[in-house]
Amino acid sequence: MPSSRSSLLSDLAHLLRWTLLALPVALLAGSASAFFLWSLERVTEAQWQHPGLLWLLPLGGVAVGFLYHYLGKGSDKGNNLLIDEIHQPGGGVPARMAPLVLLGTLVTHLFGGSAGREGTAVQMGGSLAALLARWLRVAHENRRLMLMCGIAAGFGAVFGTPLTGAIFAMEVLVIGRVQHDALIPVLVASVVGDATCSAWGVHHTVYHLDVAPTAGTHASFDAVLLLKTALAGIAFGLGGRFFSELTHRLQRGFAKVVPYAPLRPALGALGVIALVHVLGTRDYLGLGVTPPPGGQVSIVTSFQEGGATPLSWLWKTLFTSVTLASGFKGGEVTPLFFIGSTLGHVLGSVMQEPVALFAALGFIALFAGAANTPLACTVMGIELFGAHYAIYFAVACFVSYFFSGHSGIYLSQRIGVAKRSVLAVPPDTTLREARELTRRADAGE
Known part of the structure; x- marks a missing residue:
């Protein structure tokens, strides 16, 4: 009985500790996503009102290219850098990734480039999480959980989908296998990140899907x-x-x-x-x-x-x-x-x-x-x-x-379970490596 009580207290302490670590990540990532979404609306409106800005797209792209080339320090790897750092910590995630990707994305949209917003929110969340981990001196082996919290908070906040953000942060790392060791922290981070973004007055697009009338809560089998x-x-x-x-x-x-x-x-x-x-x-x-x-x-x-x-x-x-x-x-x-x-x-x-x-x-x-x-x-x-x-x-x-x-x-991304048994890859093979193996096999090398 004492050992059971001790185990329960240990679990509660672990849960409380990671909740307290996930909260600041979520607040920062949610606030950063809110500012980003607000700014994105402004630059999109400017692009619509001044169509001639499209002719400046080459200059804007080169300007951002030079910023990343001389100041990026690996930031140009984007989401792949976050995934690599979670799997195998190396040089770390630079704090400059957040302002660089924010500026770069706004420039892309201001001048008419075709791009999205998830990468920006996720990279800002991951960069801020890494910065907090360094400030709080979080143990090296636990920094991966902080990065996952940053990904979850950024994704959940930018799309207004907190449950999706939490699952995405775990599922995106390894194909065919979901690791649940970060389940509670990423859920807390994603929910709080989305709530923080909403608290700043940011609203997400509502998509209307007309549902056929039925007596139940789900569509009848067809x-x-x-x-x-x-x-x-x-x-x-x-x-x-x-x-x-x-x-x-x-x-x-x-x-x-x-x-x-x-x-x-x-x-x-x-x-x-x-x-x-x-x-x-x-x-x-x-x-x-x-x-x-x-x-x-x-x-x-x-x-x-x-x-x-x-x-x-x-x-x-x-x-x-x-x-x-x-x-x-x-x-x-x-x-x-x-x-x-x-x-x-x-x-x-x-x-x-x-x-x-x-x-x-x-x-x-x-x-x-x-x-x-x-x-x-x-x-x-x-x-x-x-x-x-x-x-x-x-x-x-x-x-x-x-x-x-x-x-x-x-x-x-690592391949945990191959989609097809005919693909024989070593454990923890990345998609990049698997594509090269496939290319060589097709070429008969």
């Missing part, structure tokens, strides 16, 4: 709809894989054409400007949550009949891959929401199902495939759209995850 959802999940997985591989290959291509890194964004900016003029639309610039003045396609419109064109998903893929691969800062996730929701819109129309439902499926499932986080994305669907179609959310996300293969937007 075998045909479930089959269509699985087929759509295959398309979402392939779409996520296409985005990831295109971005990585363009990144290598830019590096070959322009060896000097600070100048690469200029080439990417010229590509974005060319795409705007070839297509004759600005719908694919910026976040894409709502359409620009006079625009027709966005994430919000994809939930409506006629709110996307058959190739909207492809154009957003090209715009975003060119922007990020050339060195501009921002995230991939919101563009992936755009790509997934517009692709889902098209699939819903083809399959003669509600476009809003398939836009919602694409919204979460394409991200699930590209980030290898099916659990987090299923929960995101429930947090954003309600639990009515939870079964369909899960099917779309898990099928997408499987068919995206061993690719992804975060090359520092």
Whole structure:
């Protein structure tokens, strides 16, 4: 009995300690995300009001490129640096990552680059968590938990999805395996981070998914709809894989054409400007949550009949891959929401199902495939759209995850359980290493 009581007290002390450590991380990350989202709205409005700013995109990209080149000290690795530090601590996460990625992302959006916001919020959260860990002299082996708290708080706050943020911080590290050792700290961090962001008066976009009337709290089982959802999940997985591989290959291509890194964004900016003029639309610039003045396609419109064109998903893929691969800062996730929701819109129309439902499926499932986080994305669907179609959310996300293969937007992810048994990889192999092994096997080396 005494040993049981001692164990209980030890568990309570551990819980209290990590709650107290997670709180300041969450408050800082939530506040930073609130300022970032407010600033992002201002620069987006400026871009809309002054379309000519697009012509300055090459100069803005080069300016940020020089900042990262001379002051970054590894910050340019972004989310991959955080994942690497959690798995195998090395040089640490520099405190300068937070202001650099904030400035870099705002410049990208001010001048019209196509990028997201998740990367910025996560990197700010991780950078602030690392800074707090150093100030509080947290033991080296516990700093990984602090970094995970920063990721959870940043993700949960920037999208208004606290449960998703907590699961994402654990699931994104290792493909096929979720480590629960940080369960309570990341949950506290994500919930408090989201609450802090909301307390600053920041509001998140509400997506309307009309739910068919039914007597229960969840949609009745429909075998045909479930089959269509699985087929759509295959398309979402392939779409996520296409985005990831295109971005990585363009990144290598830019590096070959322009060896000097600070100048690469200029080439990417010229590509974005060319795409705007070839297509004759600005719908694919910026976040894409709502359409620009006079625009027709966005994430919000994809939930409506006629709110996307058959190739909207492809154009957003090209715009975003060119922007990020050339060195501009921002995230991939919101563009992936755009790509997934517009692709889902098209699939819903083809399959003669509600476009809003398939836009919602694409919204979460394409991200699930590209980030290898099916659990987090299923929960995101429930947090954003309600639990009515939870079964369909899960099917779309898990099928997408499987068919995206061993690719992804975060090359520092480790492979815990291979998606296919034919891929023989050593323990803790990163996606980057697995892709190289696959390339060599295909080449017969």
